[in-house]
Amino acid sequence: MxxxxxxxxxxxxxxxxxxxxxxxxxxxxxxxxxxxxxxxxxxxxxxxxxxxxxxxxxxxxxxxxxxxxxxxxxxxxxxxxxxxxxxxxxxxxxxxxxxVVGAGARAARRCVGSGRVGVIGTERTIASGAYQRALADDAGVAVACPGLVEFVEAGQTTGPAVRAVIADRLAPVVDAGVEVLLLGCTHYPYLAREIQAVVGEQVTLVSPAxxxxxxxxxxxxxxxxxxxxxxxxxxxxxxxxxxxxxxxxxxxxxxxxxxxxxxxxxxxxxxxxxxx
The missing domain is CATH 3.40.50.1860 (Rossmann fold)
Structure with a gap:
């Protein structure tokens, strides 16, 4: 069989x-x-x-x-x-x-040192608490980012309008000073350049793929x-x-x-x- x-x-x-x-x-x-x-x-x-x-x-x-x-x-x-x-x-x-939730959490936990892992995702993903549970003690701030998926679905992955929305949605992540940022939506790696520009090069971005x-x-x-x-x-x-x-x-x-x-x-x- x-x-x-x-x-x-x-x-x-x-x-x-x-x-x-x-x-x-x-x-x-x-x-x-x-x-x-x-x-x-x-x-x-x-x-x-x-x-x-x-x-x-x-x-x-x-x-x-x-x-x-x-x-x-x-x-x-x-x-x-x-x-x-x-x-x-x-x-x-x-x-x-x-x-992909378990895969993403494992990848993030391997990358984190003494800091915390931040997670960004859709409203439903963040509200479910799935990543927060999977990350356990390594979990830091978890932020819903409405509107980002729509940019990717429209084929728009860079530019001032995209960065402005990302900067607004990721403000809590920047304030929290996370060491690793888990991209908890498979659309978000296509926005990685703009996300990295917002959070800074000191933050490691992790995708579950x-x-x-x-x-x-x-x-x-x-x-x-x-x-x-x-x-x-x-x-x-x-x-x-x-x-x-x-x-x-x-x-x-x-x-x-x-x-x-x-x-x-x-x-x-x-x-x-x-x-x-």
Missing amino acids: AAERAHGPIGVFDSGFGGLNILAALRDLLPSEDLVYFGDSARSPYGSRPADEVVRFSLEIGRWLVDEAGSKLVVVGCNTASAVALDALRAELAVPVIG EEAAFEVAQRLGADGLARSGAVGSLRVACSGDPVVFREIGGRLFPGELGAIEQVPVEALECRRTRSA
Whole structure:
């Protein structure tokens, strides 16, 4: 059974473009693995949505990744979904499910010395307390940053307007004088240059992407699901306009995304209804 499942792809999903940095990390670390990415661009962002809605969306996409795309493992590339929907996904899907909250916390704790770790994320992620619990004694200030995801989703990652909003949102982080700043949203690494300019070079920025990719590699090896040999394929789907997704995603992803498949929200909702 493991040998048969090993031929399936690794599935990754996000509310939009943020998880593309995890996709890139997986491609670099596991070049022989087939990858499938789903960006829920029609319903992005997740960060200000009610938790039960995020759980519902996550289950719909998780079922699509497993039932339709044949994924052997699912990576929840959205911090908000990882914070509120991970347990539901693990209970529902018959494949391993890996989130980014634990990965991000481990990476941050390795970087911190005698100081504290600050966390920035969406309103829903910060309100869940998931990162604060994962960081435990290393946790410092945790700040919600509404509006930053929307910049990335619009393809705007630098400039005076972006920096002004970042400076406003991160004022508590600067005041707290943290040693490490955990970017608790997969969209935020695309704003890293502006974030670093605001908090200062003395602060180490940490993204969960590479740590999550290492966790995937370890799990595939432990379960006998790893592939080797030829370079793997990439399949990309979104719920919104595929032309827009390709235009913006192509600027954010360090490689060729290929054709973008559209899976309308209605198709995801029908899958939920049929499995209910």
